[in-house]
Amino acid sequence: xxxxxxxxxxxxxxxxxxxxxxxxxxxxxxxxxxxxxxxxxxxxxxxxxxxxxxxxxxxxxxxxxxxxxxxxxxxxxxxxxxxxxxxxxxxxxxxxxxxxxxxxxxxxxxxxxxxxxxxxxxxxxxxxxxxxxxxxxxxxxxxxxxxxxxxxxxxxxxxxxxxxxxxxxxxxxxxxxxxxxxxxxxxx
Numbered sequence: 001x002x003x004x005x006x007x008x009x010x011x012x013x014x015x016x017x018x019x020x021x022x023x024x025x026x027x028x029x030x031x032x033x034x035x036x037x038x039x040x041x042x043x044x045x046x047x048x049x050x051x052x053x054x055x056x057x058x059x060x061x062x063x064x065x066x067x068x069x070x071x072x073x074x075x076x077x078x079x080x081x082x083x084x085x086x087x088x089x090x091x092x093x094x095x096x097x098x099x100x101x102x103x104x105x106x107x108x109x110x111x112x113x114x115x116x117x118x119x120x121x122x123x124x125x126x127x128x129x130x131x132x133x134x135x136x137x138x139x140x141x142x143x144x145x146x147x148x149x150x151x152x153x154x155x156x157x158x159x160x161x162x163x164x165x166x167x168x169x170x171x172x173x174x175x176x177x178x179x180x181x182x183x184x185x186x187x188x
Contacts, residue, residue, distance in 0.1 A: 065155035072162045090119045093154040096135040106132045
């Protein structure tokens with residue numbers, strides 16, 4: 001849900017904090033009843049700054065660039081797919097979280113992580129004391145606009161280096177500025 005914090009009250013005597021939220025999304029009666037039933041329960045609460053997901057235009061352009069780069073690189077005899085280019089770009093410029101996994105659990109962990117989608121990748125970085133240190137990359141479907149902008153900018157740069165025609169600089173900047181503007185204003 002999207003919303004804003006209206007008020008924060010701290011009760012130092014009781015050592016509690018009360019936060020009043022304004023929820024911008026419509027909440028159904030059913031959802032309100034479920035929340036009401038949780039009033040006495042211990043809850044995990046996650047409040048974070050809203051970021052718009054990347055636009056479909058940005059996603060489409062990402063795949064166009066991956067395809068064009070793959071075709072150009074494949075002219076020299078090696079065969080690259082747009083998926084290869086996408087995965088390499090995610091590993092080089094994408095978002096990841098580091099983990100340490102036991103060697104025994106590593107293969108299963110990697111299998112489960114990578115089943116989430118093409119961009120979800122596990123990269124081993126070190127092995128020590130029967131543990132494996134890995135970087136677990138997220139697919140771009142989970143990216144916010146800032147993260148997706150970084151991917152598109154990297155692909156545009158690679159395309160230019162290969163002599164591939166890209167959208168005019170102004171159009172790329174407008175696309176990136178538009179998704180950034182949507183994120184900062186909270187508009188969809």
